Amino acid sequence: MQRVGVFVCWCGTNIAGTVDVVAVAEALKSEPGVVFSANYQYMCSQAGQDMIKEAIKEHKLTGIVVCSCSPRMHEATFRKTAAAAGLNPYMVEIANIREQCSWVHKDMLTGTEKAIILGKAAIAKVNLNAPLTPGESPVTKRALVIGGGIAGIQTALDIADAGFPVDIVEKKPTIGGKMAQLDKTFPTLDCAACILTPKMVDVAQHDKIRIFSYSEVTEVNGFVGNFDVTIKKNARYVKEDVCTGCGACVEKCPMKRIPNEFNLGMDNRPAIYIPFAQAVPKVATIDPNACNMLKNGKCGVCSKVCAAGAIDYTQKDEYINEKYGAIVVATGFNPISMDKFDEYAYNQSKDVITSLEFERLTNAAGPSAGKLLRPSDGKHPHTIVFVQCVGSRCESCAEKGKEYCSKICCMYTAKHAMLTRDKYPDTEVYVFYIDVRTPGKNFDEFYRRAVEEYGVKYVKGMVGKVVPEGDKLKVQASDLIANKQLHIDADLVVLAAAIEPDKSARPLATMLTASMDTNDFFTEAHPKLRPVESPTAGVFLSGACQGPKDIPETVSQAGAAASKVIGLLAKDKLTGNPCVANSNELMCNGCSSCANVCPYGAITYEDKEFRMPDRTTKVRRVAVVNPAVCQGCGACTVTCPSGAMDLKGFANLQIMAEVDAICK
Amino acid sequence: MKVSYFPGCTLKNKAKDLDLYAYKSAEALGVTLEEIENWQCCGGVFTTANDEVATKLSSIRALKYAGDKEQPLITVCSACHNVIKQTNYEMQTNSQFADKVNRYMANDGTYNGETQVYHYLEMLRDLVGFDTLKEKVVNTLKGKKIAAYYGCLLLRPNSVMRMDDPENPTIMEDFIRALGADAVVYAKRNECCGGYISVESPESAKRNSNAIIENAKANGAEMIITACPLCKYNLVKNGADIPVVYFTELLAEALGVKEDTNA
Amino acid sequence: MQVNEYKPLIVAFCCNWCSYAGADLAGNNRLAYPADVKIIRVPCSCRVNPMFILRAFQRGADGVIICGCHPGDCHYTSGNYFTRRRMAALFSMLDFLGIEKERTRVEWVSAAEGAKFAATMNDFVQTVTALGENKRLEDLRCKK
Amino acid sequence: MQKITREQLLAKASELLSNGTVSCVLGWGLGEFDYDVTPTIFKSVEELENGFVFNDFCGANFSKYLVNKTAKLEGKILVFLKPCDTYSFNQLLTEHRFDREKVYAVGIPCEGMADIAKVKAISGDGIAAIGSNGDKLTVTTLYDDEAIVIDTNEVLAERCINCKSKKHVAYDELMGEEGDVTQSNRFDEVARLEAMTPDERFAFWQNELSRCIRCNACRDACPACTCEKCVFDNPSSGVENKSPANSFEEKLFHIIRAYHVAGRCTDCGECSRVCPQNIPLHLLNRKFIKDMNEFYGEYQAGAEVGSRAPLVSYTTEDLEPGEVFNRGENNA
């Protein structure tokens, strides 16, 4: 039997005005287990807390009930008070007789009556309370960043600068991501490479950062603070630590006509290649689908020309196991396929391109060395039509496109249009838009400048059809303001393709038990208050894998994710919420219902041997809750048919005791 | 293979070639077209109005006829195909409409869209197979540059027609290639020729048809094939200076059954 | 004061993150509702076991209401979606057994919806008062 | 009359025992009376020949027994499964309740089993023997000199009249011909109750459930009730109750039991078969099944191993609990 102390707070007149606190304290005195009952003007004051502490010591209290304001207000206060007096803080229960009694009821009689019942319920519960100690688990002081774009780079740098080792896993041969393919960045128009490549170098030279390029995560086990990750390093047939990146092999490789993915297939690369000049790591990679040596055993030129002896045709995929305390997902985005939008003739004409292809066309390191030339005939285009929202803002049930706004297209299109007019004033530039969305610092000013200073023709309306004919692209469009159908003979059409999460995100989410929305964007733990955390503890989100983002937003989110990771890794031990589920293995059927409803993947199963009454043993499958991962929602407790699963602090018996006390 | 066949009004009259060669070619490919008894005109256009019932009954009779014989229903005219397929879709998805129709046709028993509707081209692709077709070609059309004109009725609305990608269809191009010819891909192949507007405003039909012909020619077409009598009429009437023929005629030629038809 | 006036007994299960906070907000704003409502705090509406509800009725409650975060806003991401299915099944079953369907309710109340909380409780108390005492589910031994 | 005979099953069981495929057979054994068939473990051909029976009263669903038997017995167990039993078999596998490797399942066809209560209603009590002959049962009683002949179809159990499937969803070997999932009217009775007023429904269930003697037969026979420890036997659950001392049964036991098996119940009908008070307990389970089919789409527990029951799943567009009633009113 507990020895319960009851403390009724007046809260000045806040409670005492509608509740007869003396009567409440008196009435609760005779409840089972109650050995002490008192009332005081302000329980939360120093004097009030001292009174509680003294009573705990003097009456050897094993549990206390404070009848006061909402537990959301002062539960933490009174738990500290109890702890200071040597009582387990989870032996404290609050009866909310202010917000849920005195403040909402008018007369003294009903208020007092209800306060007594609420007190009784709290006493009934505390009688069944057990001391709880938050679980502790050690933290592996190393972070994993999945994705080596600007989001991953920034996150990794921030974490590493705080002194923690970080590994970046990037599936491409180099880090840099989409930003490395961009030309200039809005709204400041500084060159993407000029601001990105120094960061890539920082990553490469940072003693706390390891880069696993051309690699992917294949398995994730464990939980916050203790993830166990398998990374597959794909064979690149070049010894990374030997290759000097001199490029001799690239130059001499006879297989030269492989579409260059870095330039989105607008030019070719050899079978052995370095994606771009500033690649990190700057090592060559052999494309096994293109290399004649790997396919047919004939050639071997690269091996012959490599002075360092870095070529290794026998290299195998390598699996690396590593432990991490935190994982950051930075898998980024891709433009969607334009196959379903052939009213714009993307598949019919080389001169209909996506915006990302336009970036490459205008990039000094691109296929046309920065000169804006038509991919079909290399001529200078005089009329360019930009189409916005291609595949964005489509109805959810539409088979093509995405329901959401891709967010970045308005601004990069304004940038493209402005830069084109700036460099080639003889070009006519049309932008067809549904809405121009420019919420961001200096964004609208930028867009207006494109219109007012650079003479870009913004047309409110959409393009309905592009007809390649001769060397022209006949564009049929609507101008909703002029209420006209326009027919423009264009030389180049640029489609602002919607963006979607990278395809690798979905299987990764399954491995991480992190949740995703229907569009395959990762879900935040809370959309407003925890935007860089996934609901799975220890998994953080950085960049466009969480939703469409521009560079400044990505970088700030990357920093935020890093700070969350640093906060986690700075701890030696993780203290959990002690109000977690626990399974009574004697009653557990091992049926998996609980794991099916657990949003955190906190429940696993193991085969356990039990001694039976007849002295035989029996092996049964039973649920095991990982207290470090469980957040204590209780979904599992209700789905468990045998009642084996219960929630500490909100146990079945405790809640039923409250029900009984209220209904008595 | 035996299939039910809905020819449609024009095919027994102004578009006899479309019909005749469909029969001959099917025969050569081992498919027997069993013409639906007492078929009635589909009406030419499908009305999208929710409350139109009577105008859709002739299609439903044809569908049910094929259904009762447990055969797929084959159409060859684009318009018939569009009307019948859309009507069937409405029977499948709009239970209120289906209920009303079934009450209307009380004597004929109930029908809920069970019949599979194939356009002749889909039959070639999905039931016969273009590879099989390729093997049966005797007069290869090698070297001919042929442009497929889909028009609108075969492809749209895509949620119902499901024939091909509505913006970048390939079924007719694959057909042309199966016959050994070169397929000319051009953007206007799925734009409207004007259709029935040629009674209301012939200039509009002229403008649309002209643009299609020009676009096909600009991409190198020497001949245009179509599945629709009205498309053919509009294209020919509006100054096509390259031949416009029905796809079945081309098929019959390739299969070597055209000559004995004429004989 | 009327002595014999019927006062129902209402048990309200409120999730800690939204509805309990919503109830607190009703208090902060002094939005009155009858004292017949007694709130039990649970971490999430998905913690509410049908057994608790039946237990309350058995012990003489006249109405039971479960309040949770709005669908999509669950603190634990998916708890209230399970609540929604479980309670739909349970309520339908109670109705099947002839229990008055007005005695059970699920309401989504956010932490910002103090007014909704008070209005919901006023409405529920009114509904249950009109129904009168719960006789069909109570256990006679437990009646005071 | 079953199409498959005792002799065929016996031969199959003997063969599998003799060739070492299995080490024992879970089959129907002779009980006190002809209609009182008892699940039995046979360990030798001899035991089989003496004790194995197969007749129109072999309704018992063996799936449940596998939970304990596979854990206790060495080697493989041969089990005969009627189509409806295979659903329970799969459901238990979904819940990892036994080791599939330790079972050799033989699917057998079923033409529907007889309900002894219906037989007794015709023949009266004091049944001495029941013989089977074609589509007829020949019942000899202590009180009548002449045997009473009953058409099997007249005494078919309710669950067999509304048989949901003649198709086996799990087996290692199939005897006889495979059937199909049938179009049954099993929800008609639930719908009839739904159409009543709440007062009528309450009266109906009071009448039925107040007869409960709390023998726990329904729970003990139910293949979904395989909990290591049932909450109703567990003092620490807070709802323990062992006797019919009050209205607890009507109010809690049967509702909670139905809720605990909701989504896991395959509608095998064992609960009603074994109820000595003839309470139509299966209607509670069917109500849950019908509701969930209507609310969340068709779901048949046990149709496949590993499927996810409606109550451990959700969509963001599910209907609100309050809407379950509106729906009913619209239908009415």
Added chain:
Amino acid sequence: MHNNKYLQEEIIRISGVNPSKCMRCGKCSATCPAYDEMEYHPHQFVNMVESGDIEPLLNSESLYKCLSCFACIDRCPRGVQPAKVVEAVRLTAIRKKGANRMTADAVPAMVDEDTPQQLLVSAFRKYTK
């Protein structure tokens, strides 16, 4: 602007289209092959039905210019189906007594020797009731 609630509901019922799904992108009008023939264009049909401004549409020649090519239906990013709205408005107009657009007497003047039956059937179905 006049808001004709009755007609508006009628057209929404016949067409099954929810005009408020329109996000004013104008792709229907961009894609329409009959645009230049029309006084009111596809997007205006949708927007005017949404605001209940029906009479001008009913009295407009534009009703008879739509080719029913369904390009607007397939290319609309929001699934609005403008062609169905045009059809519903047209039916509302020609279902009135004596409002047929075409008469049988006019046919001989329209046909030439190649005119396919399909053309006449289609035109009749579109322009008369």
